[in-house]
Amino acid sequence: MIGVAEVTSALVAAPPTPVDDGVRARLGDDLSARIAPLAECLPPGEQIVVTLPTLRQALVRPDSLMQPDEPFAWKPVFVRRSLGLEVVNACATRRFRAPADAVGLVADEAVSDWERTGWRRFYWEPWLAGLAPGSRAMVFAEAVSWATALWSSLDWKAFSPPPHFGGTDDQWTCPAARSVRLKGRCEVRVPLAHEPTSTGGENSVASPTALVSLSSGCPGPTWAEELAYLAMVAGLRSPARPVPARVVGLWPDAGEYRVAEVGDQLLAAAADRTVATVRAIADAVSPTDA
C-alpha cells in the first residue's frame, strides 16, 4: 500500500554511501566485455535497445521478443506519460490544484508553442492538434489518470530543492559493440542534498539524486534489479554525476512501492540481468543454424 508520507520519507532519506567511481568504471568495462560477443552474432544492421520494459518482457514473455515491431502510430497511451508529467509539474509548481484542472491548458500550451515556433517539445503536438474532439478527450483522460496516480503517490511539498520531471532518457552505448544501447527512463529525479558529494573521482562532484519510476501492474520478484537498472544506465551515461543513490518504484495499480538502495551488489545484479536480456534478444533476432 502506498502511504504518501511513508514513501516520500523513504525517497528523500539520507542517501547511502555513494557508489565509487572505480566501481562504476569497472561496471562499464565488464558490461562492454560481456555484451560484445553477443552482439557479434547479430545480423548485419541489427540494433538492440534495452529498456526497462524489455528487461521485464525478456523475463516474462521471451517469445514476444521475436515479434516484429508494429509501425509507429500515435495513440493516447503513448502521450499519457509526457503530457502527464507536464501536468504533474504544473501542479507541483502550484499553477493548478489537480491534474484534471491542468490537462487541457497544458496540452493547449504545447500545441500553441509548436504552432508558433515549429518546435515540437513533445513530438505529439501536430498529432494532437489534428484530432477530433472524441479522440482528444481520450488523450486527456489517459493523461489525467496517469498523472493522478503519480500526483497522489507523493507529498510534493516535501521536496526542496524541487524535483525534475521527465527529461531525456538516459542512454549508454556499449563501447565494444555500438549496435547495443541501454536506455533508462525515470519519471522524476529528486535531489537529495544541497551539498555536493564527492564519489572519489576527479569529476564526481554533484548532488546525489533519487529516481522515481512509475509502472503499471504489480511489482515482480525481480523488482530490485529492475529499479537498479535505471540507476546503472544513469550512472554509466553521466560519469560526472554520482550514480543515483536510490530508485523508488511506484506501482499505483497495485498500491505498492519498492525502494532500491543502490550499491555495488545491486548494480552487479542489474548488469547480469542486462546481459541476460541482450542474450535473449540476440537469440531471438539471430538466424538459427538449424
Add this chain to the structure above:
Amino acid sequence: MVVIDVDPGSEICEPEVPMSPPVPGRAVARPRTNRSGAPPAPHPVPHPAPRRRSHEWRPLAGAALLDRLRITGRPRPEPDPQFVVTLRHGLEQGLVADEPGETHTDSRTGVDHLGDVDPSVVPPLVVTKDRLNRVLACEAHHAAAEFGDRAYTTALACGAIIDVLFRQLVTVGSIDDPVADGLSALSVDDSQRDLVSWIRRLPHPARDELFAEVERQAGGLIRRWPTLDPGWMPRTQEAMRVRLAGGAVELSARVDLAIGRPVEDRASVAIVEVKSGTRRVEHRADLHFYALIESLRNPAPPFVVATYYSRTGELDVDPVSGELLVAAARRTLAGIRSLRQLAAGAEPRRTPSGLCGSCAALPECDPGRRHTGVADGGPVRDQVPR
C-alpha cells in the same frame, strides 16, 4: 444494502426525461444527423405524455446525484489495517489449502503464504469480474467463453461508445456530437479497432438504431451528470490489481470512474461503474469485487461503490462495510478455486441458468439444452441480452 435512487423531489428532476425506461431497441431520440447517408429514419410517433404524479420515479441529476453518492446513509468504514490483513489472510489461506507446494509464514502477520512465484515459469491466474461471474454461474459456460470468438452486438457497441463518452464528459466536461465523438474515441484504441469496423459495416437500420440509442443515453449523461471538482481527483478507467499467494493469483479490475484521493486515515474513494444495458444481479457482485480489490491495495477501503445505468438514469449505491468485503472475499475465493481447478484440467461442471440461451456451448450441453427446451425441440428461452 442497495439504495435505489428514488427521489420524490421535483426541483432537481428534468421534465424532458421519459417517465419510464424505453422499450429496448426502440428509437426514442431524434438523431440530429443521418450518418449513413440514407434517407432519414422515420421518427417515432410521439405519444401524449402521461400526467405526472408526484410519487413517480425520476432519475437523479446534478447535485442530487452527487449527494446520493456521497451520503449513503451509513457511516463510512474506518480504515482498519488489521481487518485488511485478516481479509487477505482468508483469501491466502483458502488458496494455500488448495496448494500442495511449499509455504512460509509471515512473521509479522502470522499469515501463511505460498513462496513467491517466478512469473517467467508460472504466469499468474488473472481473475476479473467477468471470469468470476462466468465461472460461478457455470464452469462449462466459462470454458466456452474463454476460447470462443468475441461476438459483437449492438448492445455491446452501445456500451463501448457510452463508456468513452462518459470518460469524455468527466474529463473535458462536454460532449458535442455523441456518435462522432464516441467513434472517434474508439478509433484511437487498438483494442476497439475491430468493433469500430463492425459498427461501420452495420446495415443502415441497425446502425441508425444504435446511433439513436447512443444519442439518447448520451443526452441523459449530459443532462444528469454533475461537473466533478478537479480537486476530487476524478480519474477514469483506473486499473486496480492485487496479487495473492505469492503472485500465483492476480485480482484485476478497471473501473469507469474513481473519485476522491486515497488517504490513509479515512475512507475517501467512491467507485462508479457505468452500464448502458439493463440492470442485472451480477452488477452488484462486480461492485463488491471492486471494493475488495480497492480495500486490499489502498490504506482505506472505498466508502461507496455504485452502478449508474445510462439507459434509465438509475443509480444503485452500495455503501461499503466489513460484511460486504468479507462476502466479496468469500465469493472471490470460490471463483478462484473453480478457475484453478479448470486451469488444472478438471472437467467443467454444468449448471443450467439464465445464461444457457446465449452460451456457445449450448449445442453440446445436455443440461443446458434441457433447461432451454432445445433438447425437446422447443424454442430457446432464457435468451439473455448482453
